[in-house]
Amino acid sequence: MATKNLSVYNLESVPAANGMKFGIVVAEWNYEITGALAQGAVDTLTKHGVDEEDIIVKHVPGTFELPLGGQYLAEYSQVDAIILIGCVIQGETRHFDFICAGVTQGATDLNLKYNKPFIFGVLTTDNEQQAMDRAGGKLGNKGDEAAVTAIKMVALQKELK
Ligand SMILES: Nc1c(NC[C@H](O)[C@H](O)[C@H](O)CO)[nH]c(=O)[nH]c1=O
Ligand SMILES: CC(=O)[C@@H](O)COP(=O)(O)O
Numbered sequence: 001m002a003t004k005n006l007s008v009y010n011l012e013s014v015p016a017a018n019g020m021k022f023g024i025v026v027a028e029w030n031y032e033i034t035g036a037l038a039q040g041a042v043d044t045l046t047k048h049g050v051d052e053e054d055i056i057v058k059h060v061p062g063t064f065e066l067p068l069g070g071q072y073l074a075e076y077s078q079v080d081a082i083i084l085i086g087c088v089i090q091g092e093t094r095h096f097d098f099i100c101a102g103v104t105q106g107a108t109d110l111n112l113k114y115n116k117p118f119i120f121g122v123l124t125t126d127n128e129q130q131a132m133d134r135a136g137g138k139l140g141n142k143g144d145e146a147a148v149t150a151i152k153m154v155a156l157q158k159e160l161k
Contacts, residue, residue: 004139005138006134006140007141009144009148014048014152015151016048017045018050019049019054020050020054020081020154021054022045022050022079022080022081022082022083022150023056023058023074023083024056024082025059025060025066025069025070025085026057026085026086027060027063027085028059028061028062029061029062029086030087030089033123033132034087034135036136037085037087037121037135037141037142037146040135040143040144041085041144041146042055042057043143043144044143045151058073063087063099063122064099064102066085066103067103067107070082070084074114074116074118080154082119083118083147084118084121084122086123087125087131088122088123089128089131090126100122103120103122116157117157119146119149120146121142121143121146
């Protein structure tokens with residue numbers, strides 16, 4: 001089955017995001033990738049009505065630190081949702097497996113601990129080309145997907161509160 005383009009979505013399915021506030025935590029590892037993902041997320045948020053001043057962008061050393069960086073934003077800022085941006089590329093050892101497991105469990109735990117959307121904007125790839133393809137390449141930008149997901153989850157929570 002063909003891999004989905006991460007930047008292709010039904011625009012009408014995305015609620016207006018005016019007034020919503022977002023945090024974005026960006027891993028510095030593979031920054032040529034994560035920087036592009038973060039820019040895609042910011043561009044998509046603003047396209048759907050978010051003011052740039054309502055987007056807080058912070059950086060952490062690596063993907064393993066994303067959950068704690070997200071927790072800092074949840075504790076010390078007033079954002080409605082937090083997007084975690086990282087790129088883990090398989091190396092020679094099993095380190096890849098442990099980073100991916102740690103960020104996945106960490107992000108999952110934060111969603112439930114804070115009753116707030118923490119969006120998994122992390123690429124976990126076999127090689128750099130797969131990452132490039134998903135950071136503004138032929139398969140779109142995972143940052144776009146993460147931003148749309150964040151908007152939809154914030155809108156859902158506002159609807160139900
Ligand atoms: N290999 C990658 C890493 N490794 C660093 C870890 O994320 C972490 O910062 C370190 O283990 C110290 O706790 N990080 C990535 O984001 N991507 C990688 O491919
Ligand atoms: C995913 C990683 O931590 C990776 O870059 C480390 O490479 P290696 O497994 O070859 O040490």
